[in-house]
Amino acid sequence: MRQSELFTTTRREAPTDEVARNAQLLIRAGYIHKEMAGVYSLLPLGLRVMEKIISIIREEMNAIGGQEVALSALQDKAVWQKSGRWSDDVVDVWFKTMLKSGTELGLGFTHEEPLTSLMVEYIHSYRDLPRAVYQFQTKFRNETRAKSGIMRGREFVMKDLYSFSRDNAEHEKFYERAKQAYTRVFNRVGLGERTYITYASGGTFSKYSHEFQTLCAAGEDTIYVCDTCHSAVNDEIIDECMHTCPQCGSRDLRTETAVEVGNIFNLGTKFSDVFGLQYLDERGVAQPVVMGSYGIGPGRVLGTIVETLSDERGIVWPKSVAPFAAHLVALTGKGTDAVMVREATDTLYENLRQRDIAVLYDDRDVQAGEKFADADLIGIPLRIVVSAKTLAQKKIEVSTRSGGEKKMIDEKEIHTLF
RNA sequence: CGGAGUGUGGUGUAACGGCUAACAUGCCUGCUUUGGGAGCAGGUGACUCCGGGUUCGAAUCCCGGCACUCCGACCA
Numbered sequence: 001m002r003q004s005e006l007f008t009t010t011r012r013e014a015p016t017d018e019v020a021r022n023a024q025l026l027i028r029a030g031y032i033h034k035e036m037a038g039v040y041s042l043l044p045l046g047l048r049v050m051e052k053i054i055s056i057i058r059e060e061m062n063a064i065g066g067q068e069v070a071l072s073a074l075q076d077k078a079v080w081q082k083s084g085r086w087s088d089d090v091v092d093v094w095f096k097t098m099l100k101s102g103t104e105l106g107l108g109f110t111h112e113e114p115l116t117s118l119m120v121e122y123i124h125s126y127r128d129l130p131r132a133v134y135q136f137q138t139k140f141r142n143e144t145r146a147k148s149g150i151m152r153g154r155e156f157v158m159k160d161l162y163s164f165s166r167d168n169a170e171h172e173k174f175y176e177r178a179k180q181a182y183t184r185v186f187n188r189v190g191l192g193e194r195t196y197i198t199y200a201s202g203g204t205f206s207k208y209s210h211e212f213q214t215l216c217a218a219g220e221d222t223i224y225v226c227d228t229c230h231s232a233v234n235d236e237i238i239d240e241c242m243h244t245c246p247q248c249g250s251r252d253l254r255t256e257t258a259v260e261v262g263n264i265f266n267l268g269t270k271f272s273d274v275f276g277l278q279y280l281d282e283r284g285v286a287q288p289v290v291m292g293s294y295g296i297g298p299g300r301v302l303g304t305i306v307e308t309l310s311d312e313r314g315i316v317w318p319k320s321v322a323p324f325a326a327h328l329v330a331l332t333g334k335g336t337d338a339v340m341v342r343e344a345t346d347t348l349y350e351n352l353r354q355r356d357i358a359v360l361y362d363d364r365d366v367q368a369g370e371k372f373a374d375a376d377l378i379g380i381p382l383r384i385v386v387s388a389k390t391l392a393q394k395k396i397e398v399s400t401r402s403g404g405e406k407k408m409i410d411e412k413e414i415h416t417l418f
Numbered sequence: 419c420g421g422a423g424u425g426u427g428g429u430g431u432a433a434c435g436g437c438u439a440a441c442a443u444g445c446c447u448g449c450u451u452u453g454g455g456a457g458c459a460g461g462u463g464a465c466u467c468c469g470g471g472u473u474c475g476a477a478u479c480c481c482g483g484c485a486c487u488c489c490g491a492c493c494a
Contacts, residue, residue: 012443012455013430017486037486091494110494144419144492152493203494220493333452369454376454387453397453 001324002349003362006030008043010374020218022303023149025315029377031323038146038154045378046302048323048358050157053298054136056188056320057159060181064174066134066161071114073138075106079113083274093141095154107140112293115162116271123164123289126281130170132178134161136298148218150303151259157299162267163292166279171290175264178294182212182262189301190318194308195261196232198223199246205268208237208246212262212296218307219259226250232258261301267291315379316401324360325418326352327380331368331387345386348396348411357418376401382417 008030018024018034026032031046042050058068080086086106088094095107108114115133123129139158146154163178165171179197186195191214198211213223213232222235226245233241233253244251269288272278278286302321309316317323330345332338342363349361360380362371375383385397385406395408398417409417 009444010455011429016424016430019487034486085494092492093494141493145488145490147488331453338452367452367454367456369452369456372454374455385453389453 001360003360004364006044006360008045010377018149020147020149020151020303020307021310022151022218022306025306025310025377026150026303029315029379032150038143038152040150040153040299045323049302049317049321050298052321052323053189053301054157054159057185057296057298058136060185060188061132061134061159061161064132064177064181065130066132069115069133069135071108071111071118071135071137073108073140075108075114077104077106079117080106082117083113083271085113093143095140095142108137109139109141110158111135111137111160112162112267112271112291113275116275116277116291119164119289120275120277123277123279126166126279126287129164129166129279129289130174131164132161132174133164134159134294148220148303150299151218151307152220153299156297159296159298161294163294164277165290165292166281166287168290171266171292175266175292178264178292179210182264182294182296185296186212186214186261186301188320190305190309190320191261191301196223196225196230196258198232198234198258198260199237199241200234200263201236202266203268204270206266209263209265211260213258214261214304214308215256216259216304216307217257218303219257221258221260223256223258224253225256226253228252232256259300259304259307261304262294262296264294265292267293310379313373314377317379317381319381322379322381324358324380326357326359326382326384327375327378328352328359328361329371329375329383329385330361330363331371331385332365333388337388340391341386341388344391348384348386348414352414355415355418384414384417 010030011028014024015027018027026046027034030043033041033043035041077086085091093109096104098104136157136159138155140155143152143154146152163171163174165174186192194215196213198213199208200211202208211234213221223232224238225232226248228250229245229248231245231247233245243253245253269290271291272289277289279289281287305321306315328345328349330341332341349359352359379401381401383399383401390397393408396411397406397408399406
């Protein structure tokens, strides 16, 4: 799109009510707008990135057989009373509201209860299993303290997938596939190297659950990284593990601060038992369904990318999640050159658009320095510059945000960039 | 929820209890400039978070709210 038409602008200075790097940069560059503590709106650039992240997650969830749904945010008290999680003494993050009639409602902070309750209607036979159902949905959590910009909000989108299996063996099989899918997600969004599968407390139904922890100073978790097998142990079970890597047995662990970008968990029959989610096996015997839950916060992923990959000039997006594939910058200058440069860049822009390449075209009538500063801040991975200089050489100039030097290439070679 | 701090044009800051609340930036006009936020001139923009109080006089002091940030607790 043409930058002159983008309704957001950049800011020179970071807002004083944000200390977190992610929020400062995202606000300065015009990706998000703060509504109140822990509540942010997505602006056009931010929405584009969010949709990229969501697409990647969606592809990987579909690849392991996930079926996408969209459950409601408003929650029926009765459903939650069955599991005992309606009580504020049990769950202290509820946002509750009520109908005009006085009937209480909740705003969902997770969806095990409503989905399990829903699946009771559809799962009856061993033939109906296994199943995996997921959604991207807004969660509401009345955190006593929102913090770290978009990393811990009171309203945020979560991808939550729930698996339904016949027995533990079948569950384990899916759990493993989900773990692999999660690994692919974090690789694809550019966090792979710094993200560790982390052993965490497993609850009633298994020894461990697994978190995906990304090394990040803004994180809230302490993990013990095992470089031998690229895994880690969460602080909460480090003593229980006797400071030994549960995966490879290494005792050579180093302490790191990390942010939990995803987690997968064996729910066993906890919710199936409560809601009577059973199936009849081959012999006609009723069996409880074994469940698992698998969460990723796309917004937290977005924030983690900004926290970990940005530099002093601004954001540096990985290609896979960048709001645009390229930032096309026209350095128009004045006089006859200006007309020439503008026409040439307009044509290039149209060509790229016809190839379906998402381009942010800086066609504004501002100075070169401002365009470069903005481009650095916004962080689109590839920059294409057209100016009187480049036209004189019948070339275009390309460079990468991550630090590659400028290269002059022939316009005909442009397809090799994407 | 405990503790600490901060609320002043859109944004970032300044102002001893005392002049018409200042500066920078942004935005608008004109000129000028055009490869790293250039320059000049003019203009726009603030019930100083809200409500009380003290005082001849409050952005400034006091009380009460609200909001935001940070530390801690919490995060099934």
